[in-house]
Every structure is written in structure tokens, then in C-alpha cells.
Amino acid sequence: MDFSLNDIQSMLLDSVQKFINNDYDFDKRQSYSDSEQGFSSEVWTTFAELGWTAIPFDEEDGGIGGGPVDLMIVMEQFGRGMIVEPYLANIVLAGGVLRRVATTEQKSRWLEPLIGGELQAALAFVEPQGRYDIANVATSASKEGDDWVINGSKSVVFNGGNAGLLIVPARTSGEQSNTDGITLFAVETGADGVNIQSYKTVDGHQAADISFDGVKLPDTNRLGNVDGGFAVLDAVIDDATLAVCAEAVGIMRILTEKTVEYSKNRVQFGVPIGSFQALQHRMVDMFTACEQTYSLLVWASMTASAGGDDAKRAVSSIKYQVGTAGRKVGEEAVQLHGGMGVTWELDVAHYFKRLTAIGQILGNADLHLDRLAAG
Amino acid sequence: MDVTLTADDIAFRDEVRAFFRDEFPDDIREKQDRGIPLEREDMVRFQQLLHTKGWAGVNWPVEYGGTGWNIVQKYIFSSEMAMANAPDIVPFGLGMVGPVIYTFGNEEQKQRFLPDILASNVWWCQGYSEPGSGSDLASLKTKADRDGDEWVINGTKTWTTLGQYADWIFCLVRTSSDVARRQEGISFILVDMQSPGVTVNPIITIEGGHEVNEIHFENVRVPANNLVGEEGKGWTYGKVLLEHERTGTAGVHRSAFRLNKLREQAAKSVRGGEPLANDRNFMRKVAAVEVELKALEFTELRTLAAVSSGKAPGAESSILKFKGTEIQQAIDTLFMEAAGYYALPFVPHQFRFDYPEDEFIGEGSETTTALKYFNFRKASIYGGSNEIQRNIVAKHVLGL
Numbered sequence: 001m002d003f004s005l006n007d008i009q010s011m012l013l014d015s016v017q018k019f020i021n022n023d024y025d026f027d028k029r030q031s032y033s034d035s036e037q038g039f040s041s042e043v044w045t046t047f048a049e050l051g052w053t054a055i056p057f058d059e060e061d062g063g064i065g066g067g068p069v070d071l072m073i074v075m076e077q078f079g080r081g082m083i084v085e086p087y088l089a090n091i092v093l094a095g096g097v098l099r100r101v102a103t104t105e106q107k108s109r110w111l112e113p114l115i116g117g118e119l120q121a122a123l124a125f126v127e128p129q130g131r132y133d134i135a136n137v138a139t140s141a142s143k144e145g146d147d148w149v150i151n152g153s154k155s156v157v158f159n160g161g162n163a164g165l166l167i168v169p170a171r172t173s174g175e176q177s178n179t180d181g182i183t184l185f186a187v188e189t190g191a192d193g194v195n196i197q198s199y200k201t202v203d204g205h206q207a208a209d210i211s212f213d214g215v216k217l218p219d220t221n222r223l224g225n226v227d228g229g230f231a232v233l234d235a236v237i238d239d240a241t242l243a244v245c246a247e248a249v250g251i252m253r254i255l256t257e258k259t260v261e262y263s264k265n266r267v268q269f270g271v272p273i274g275s276f277q278a279l280q281h282r283m284v285d286m287f288t289a290c291e292q293t294y295s296l297l298v299w300a301s302m303t304a305s306a307g308g309d310d311a312k313r314a315v316s317s318i319k320y321q322v323g324t325a326g327r328k329v330g331e332e333a334v335q336l337h338g339g340m341g342v343t344w345e346l347d348v349a350h351y352f353k354r355l356t357a358i359g360q361i362l363g364n365a366d367l368h369l370d371r372l373a374a375g
Numbered sequence: 376m377d378v379t380l381t382a383d384d385i386a387f388r389d390e391v392r393a394f395f396r397d398e399f400p401d402d403i404r405e406k407q408d409r410g411i412p413l414e415r416e417d418m419v420r421f422q423q424l425l426h427t428k429g430w431a432g433v434n435w436p437v438e439y440g441g442t443g444w445n446i447v448q449k450y451i452f453s454s455e456m457a458m459a460n461a462p463d464i465v466p467f468g469l470g471m472v473g474p475v476i477y478t479f480g481n482e483e484q485k486q487r488f489l490p491d492i493l494a495s496n497v498w499w500c501q502g503y504s505e506p507g508s509g510s511d512l513a514s515l516k517t518k519a520d521r522d523g524d525e526w527v528i529n530g531t532k533t534w535t536t537l538g539q540y541a542d543w544i545f546c547l548v549r550t551s552s553d554v555a556r557r558q559e560g561i562s563f564i565l566v567d568m569q570s571p572g573v574t575v576n577p578i579i580t581i582e583g584g585h586e587v588n589e590i591h592f593e594n595v596r597v598p599a600n601n602l603v604g605e606e607g608k609g610w611t612y613g614k615v616l617l618e619h620e621r622t623g624t625a626g627v628h629r630s631a632f633r634l635n636k637l638r639e640q641a642a643k644s645v646r647g648g649e650p651l652a653n654d655r656n657f658m659r660k661v662a663a664v665e666v667e668l669k670a671l672e673f674t675e676l677r678t679l680a681a682v683s684s685g686k687a688p689g690a691e692s693s694i695l696k697f698k699g700t701e702i703q704q705a706i707d708t709l710f711m712e713a714a715g716y717y718a719l720p721f722v723p724h725q726f727r728f729d730y731p732e733d734e735f736i737g738e739g740s741e742t743t744t745a746l747k748y749f750n751f752r753k754a755s756i757y758g759g760s761n762e763i764q765r766n767i768v769a770k771h772v773l774g775l
């Protein structure tokens with residue numbers, strides 16, 4: 001067991017921290033978020049130049065062969081910096097599918113530009129009726145001659161409005177909630193029959209509802225085996241869950257720091273409010289929640305790297321923890337800031353909103369606790 | 376002890392129910408049901424309708440045009456109003472400044488202000504908090520200096536709810552710093568928002584709405600007779616009002632209505648999915664909040680019964696405030712959880728009458744649930760934060 005970062009990881013941490021400290025303040029974040037596409041293309045190009053968009057990919061695919069710990073490092077800092085650039089959607093979700101199943105030809109078509117920062121992508125894994133069940137896929141793909149025809153709709157697709165490439169799980173056999181019978185397809189958003197309704201999300205990100213109305217695709221747009229998409233999807237969703245939990249830890253920590261700092265400066269009744277024991281204990285609880293959550297994150301990331309049997313349990317544990325302790329930390333941070341905590345002007349409110357959104361996606365606390373209870 | 380209603384109570388309930396069924400304007404009802412925000416004019420129209428019925432001054436004494444209802448009648452009215460999903464009565468005029476004026480004001484003030492408050496002809500807002508004085512309200516710095524027949528006001532009030540709509544503001548201001556206790560230098564004063572020197576700046580809240588403001592006073596001249604009651608007694612008057620405000624914030628009937636809605640909604644399939652009611656985890660959380668709410672309903676009734684037998688609401692009203700708001704926040708959280716991914720889209724612009732149906736994102740008000748959850752974090756902060764309420768109970772009830 002080793003908790004230290006290797007040289008490459010230390011350098012990565014250092015470079016992400018530098019970028020956030022020097023080039024990404026709250027005002028910039030807000031202006032990127034407010035822009036039409038909801039993030040900065042310039043920042044995205046910088047991520048590519050710095051090699052961050054290449055982290056989880058194999059060297060032979062143009063990546064740098066990083067693992068869950070590297071992603072954890074980056075995502076925690078992205079949480080602290082409240083980064084709105086669609087790293088999760090592109091690199092972890094869409095990239096996660098491509099790196100696992102794309103053919104050489106498909107990789108040069110989609111993965112290369114994705115890593116290069118030229119292509120925006122999204123994984124459309126939520127269906128209107130499906131809530132948190134990723135096997136609940138009603139979108140269908142049927143064979144018409146040599147082509148596939150896709151019909152159905154997907155909900156709240158992260159980065160869906162900006163994506164040139166959508167990865168779409170569709171049912172090719174079996175019942176609506178079967179894990180067997182799901183096939184993944186690459187759909188370019190220019191294709192006929194793709195209808196995208198994009199919107200901002202409450203956490204300052206961007207997403208879309210997308211429908212597919214008889215979208216025709218050649219078989220070369222199929223990603224991986226027919227009917228075998230679930231295992232891929234499931235693994236990618238676990239990666240993504242870990243990634244957002246790392247982001248959540250970054251947010252929880254900065255919220256705790258900001259709250260402690262605020263309580264030292266805000267004076268009421270002639271003393272800093274941080275001198276009230278009623279508040280001190282609550283800040284101690286916030287701090288403890290951060291430590292406990294980070295511990296689970298480290299365990300889950302190391303377990304994922306080692307490919308241990310516990311990997312799924314670890315993912316559900318950390319997501320449950322983020323859903324519960326994260327909510328507590330977010331609510332307390334707002335509460336202890338008093339009226340200021342509920343203003344748009346203060347970054348605390350926006351950290352809290354992102355943290356809340358993380359709790360709502362990729363399975364909420366109830367779902368993950370259920371999985372743990374089932375053993 | 377008896378929980379059954381008398382025949383008179385039932386007749387009264389039926390009358391109130393019929394009123395909300397038949398006379399409550401359809402367009403306001405539709406807005407409420409669809410989650411379309413009300414405008415100033417809607418709120419005024421609703422309150423004026425209550426006024427024509429003689430039901431605006433729910434807690435007011437009959438001699439000032441109030442209903443004179445007993446606690447059971449008030450309870451029935453509040454319950455029927457919530458179950459009809461009618462809007463809350465905006466508290467600043469009818470619930471706050473009105474009672475201060477009829478209790479502490481002079482005859483001229485009563486005649487001048489009360490009829491318009493009762494008829495919702497004038498919109499009031501509450502100017503207590505300041506940037507440096509929130510929980511520690513008694514440290515407030517906004518000053519009123521006497522100059523002949525006038526007071527001259529300088530300072531800044533903040534968090535002023537719906538101040539952008541207001542015609543008048545009631546303020547706590549410092550009229551003397553030459554006192555033993557700083558509370559004794561505070562007075563309660565009424566200011567016309569049109570007075571030269573008053574400026575209103577919006578504060579945007581966490582969910583993106585505009586409901587609070589910062590208000591600056593620069594040499595604002597106010598006639599001496601706008602000071603209510605005695606000079607230097609404003610703190611006492613303000614406290615009386617705060618205690619009334621706290622009983623009002625429990626919102627038990629509104630919470631009951633929303634829990635019913637939540638159950639109804641959970642029983643239905645959304646977009647062809649499995650009804651959430653099949654999820655025991657979720658329904659256990661709903662049931663747990665229902666138990667808390669029932670307890671609070673009876674705690675409130677017990678408090679009201681004590682008040683009607685002549686006791687002041689007292690420090691116990693603090694319990695109603697913090698439990699009530701915690702329950703409201705728990706319900707907001709459950710609505711958000713129920714919406715799943717559809718809590719995320721930030722599409723408040725689609726909540727208007729003419730929004731094209733085929734472009735609507737989410738079902739019903741799903742996409743407002745996170746916004747409501749964010750916004751309602753305010754409830755444990757305003758009206759005296761929940762920490763301050765617990766301090767009050769610790770000190771004045773438990774004697775610690």
C-alpha cells in the first residue's frame with residue numbers, strides 16, 4: 001500500500017493547480033458558463049495542449065496511459081476550480097467508450113480528434129423513463145439492409161448541445177430493461193433525424209434532450225459487439241461515477257475552507273461568528289465529512305486501478321457518501337454564510353449547486369445504498 | 376381534548392372551501408398549479424378578493440376590520456387556502472406592519488395606514504437587516520436624526536424582500552446612541568419609498584431570481600409623525616412582530632398540501648417509467664416527514680391555543696420557525712430527488728402561459744425542483760436564523 005503520488009502524478013497535480021490558480025477564477029468561470037456553448041473553447045484547447053485530454057487513453061492511441069488515480073487528481077482540482085469545460089462528457093464518458101471498443105479506424109475518426117480537442121462528444125446514457133437504470137433502454141436500433149435505423153429519445157445528455165459525436169446505446173434485442181441486447185452506436189449530430197434541444201443546467205453546465213427519428217447509420221458506426229454494449233456502458237459509468245466523486249471532494253473541501261475562513265471574518269455580536277461553539281462543531285463535522293469522503297475516494301480509486309473485486313462496492317460507497325455527506329457539507333456551507341450564502345454573486349452558492357447536481361446524477365445515495373445492501 | 380370539528384366549524388369550512396372553489400381566479404389558480412411565477416398584480420388581486428370577503432385581516436381584531444376568528448377558524452382557513460393551492464398572503468403589510476400600527480400606533484397613524492393595508496392598496500416591505508447587522512440586529516446603524524418636524528434617515532438596509540414592488544417600507548432605525556442598552560436607541564419608522572434619497576438595488580439569489588434588494592437611504596426626510604409608538608421602543612415592537620412572524624413561518628398546511636402532491640406524483644408513472652411509489656426507500660422518507668409534520672401541526676395548535684387564552688406567543692414560537700422551515704426544506708429535497716435527472720435543466724423561461732408545449736423540458740414542474748430547493752435554503756436563514764432560534768429556546772425556555 002502506498003499513498004504517495006508518483007512523479008508524473010505530482011507533476012499533473014501541480015500543473016492543474018497552477019492553471020486554476022493563475023488562469024481560471026470565478027468570474028471567468030461564470031462568463032464561460034454564461035456563453036452560448038457554456039464553456040470556453042480556448043480553455044479546452046489549452047487542456048489538449050497540456051495533455052489533460054489524453055490522460056486515460058493508451059499511448060498507441062495517442063494517450064498517456066493514465067489510470068483512475070490520475071483522473072482522481074485532475075477531477076478533484078476541477079472541483080475546486082469549478083471547471084465548466086466538458087471533461088466528464090468528452091474524456092470520461094464518450095472517450096471511455098471509444099477507448100474500450102472502437103476499432104482502429106473508428107479511433108482515428110473520433111478518438112484522435114477528441115484527444116486533440118477538435119471534436120466535442122457526449123454519451124447519451126439516460127432515457128426519459130429510465131431514471132438511474134442504464135439498462136433501461138427503449139431506444140431501438142433495427143437492421144435495414146446493411147444499415148441500422150435508430151429511433152428513440154435520450155434525456156439530459158451532458159454536453160449534448162455541443163457534441164459533434166453522440167454515443168448512443170440502443171436496443172437491438174431483448175426486453176426494455178435487459179442488460180443483454182444493448183448495442184452502442186456512434187451518431188454524428190449532423191445526421192438526418194437527430195433532433196437536439198439543448199439547455200443550461202442548474203449547475204452552470206450544459207445538456208440536451210435528444211430524439212432520434214429514423215436515423216440511418218452504416219455498420220461502421222457500430223461501436224463494439226452487437227448486443228454486448230451493457231458491459232462497456234457499465235464500466236464507463238463506474239469510471240464517470242468515480243470522476244464526479246473526485247470533483248465532489250474538491251468542492252466539499254473548498255466549501256469547508258471558505259466557510260471556516262468566512263466564520264473568522266464575519267463579525268456579529270461583537271465577535272467573529274466562528275467563535276460560537278454551535279458553529280464550530282458544525283464546521284468540525286464538515287471537515288470530518290471531507291476527510292471521510294476523501295478516504296473512500298482514495299480507496300475506490302486505488303481499487304479501480306488494481307482492478308480488485310471490491311471495485312463496484314467501492315464506487316457505490318463513495319457515491320453514497322458524496323450523496324449524503326456532500327449534501328450536508330453544501331447545505332452547511334450555505335447556512336453558515338447566512339444571507340450571503342444564497343446569493344448568485346457568491347461562489348459558494350455555485351459550488352453548492354454543482355455539488356447538488358453531482359448528487360442527482362449517476363445514481364443518487366438511495367440507489368447506491370441499495371446496491372451495497374444487496375451485497 | 377377533542378379533535379372533531381363542531382357543526383359550526385364544518386359549516387365554516389364548507390364556506391371557505393366553496394369560496395376557493397368558486398371565486399378564486401382561474402388564471403391565478405392555473406399559474407399556481409403549473410408553477411408559473413405570480414406577478415405583483417396577481418398577489419394584489421388575490422388579497423383584494425380576500426378583502427372584499429372580509430377575510431384579509433385574518434389575525435386582526437374586528438374593530439380594525441379583522442375577521443375576529445377563533446383559532447379553529449384560523450386553522451381551517453389556513454388549511455383550506457393551502458389545499459386550494461392559493462398563494463400565501465404577502466406578510467409585510469397584513470402580517471407585520473399592520474399589527475404594529477394597530478397595537479402601538481397613534482390614532483392618526485391607524486386611520487391613515489390601516490385601511491390601505493387591509494385592502495392591499497399599498498405594498499409594504501420590511502427594512503430591518505443591514506449588511507453588518509443580520510443575526511445581531513440590535514447593532515443596526517441606519518440613523519434617523521431629528522431636524523425640526525422631520526427625521527432625516529441615512530444608511531443601508533438589505534435583503535429587503537420584494538422591495539422592488541413596495542410603496543412603503545417600515546424600518547428599524549437608530550434615533551439615539553446615548554443609551555445604556557443599544558436596543559433602547561432603536562425606533563420603528565415608516566418611510567414612503569418615493570421619498571427623495573431612497574434607491575433600490577436588486578440582489579439576485581442563488582436560483583437566479585430577483586426577490587431581495589439592497590435599499591440605500593441618503594438624507595431621506597420623513598415627517599415626525601411617521602415614527603410609530605414611542606421613540607426608542609422600536610426594538611420591543613419589532614420583537615413582538617418577529618414572534619408573530621415566526622408563528623407564521625411554520626407553514627404546516629402548505630407543507631401538508633405539498634406532501635399530498637408528492638404522494639400523488641410518486642404514484643404515477645413519469646414518461647412511462649416505474650412509479651416512484653414502488654421505491655420503499657423514497658416512500659419511507661416521505662412518511663418520516665409526514666410524522667414530523669403532524670407533530671408540528673399539533674405543536675402549533677397548542678401554541679395558538681395558549682395565545683388565544685391570552686398568552687403572548689413567546690419563545691416557543693421559535694420552535695415553530697425552525698422545525699417548520701426544516702420540514703419545508705426536507706420536502707423540497709424530496710421533490711428534487713423525485714425529479715432525478717430532470718432536476719438539472721435550467722429552464723425557468725418555459726414557465727409561462729404561451730410557452731410552446733412541444734419544446735417543454737421535463738414533466739410538470741420537475742425542472743423547478745432544484746431551483747426551489749436552492750432558493751429555500753433561505754428559509755433557515757431569514758426571519759432570525761435557525762441557529763438564533765435555537766439560542767432563544769436555550770436561553771428563554773431552558774434557562775441556559
Ligand SMILES: Cc1cc2nc3c(=O)[nH]c(=O)nc-3n(C[C@H](O)[C@H](O)[C@H](O)COP(=O)(O)OP(=O)(O)OC[C@H]3O[C@@H](n4cnc5c(N)ncnc54)[C@H](O)[C@@H]3O)c2cc1C
Nearest residue numbers: 335336338339501503504509510534536753757758760762
Ligand atoms: C431570502 C432572504 C430574504 C430576507 N428578507 C428580509 C426582509 O424582507 N427584511 C429584512 O429585514 N431582512 C430580511 N432577510 C435578512 C435575514 O433576516 C438575515 O439574513 C438573517 O437575520 C441572518 O443574518 P445574516 O445574513 O447577516 O447572517 P449572519 O448573522 O452573518 O449569520 C451567519 C451565520 O452565523 C450564524 N450565527 C450568527 N450568530 C450566531 C450565534 N450567536 N450563535 C450561533 N450561530 C450564529 C447564523 O445563524 C448564520 O448561520 C432576508 C434574508 C434572506 C436570505
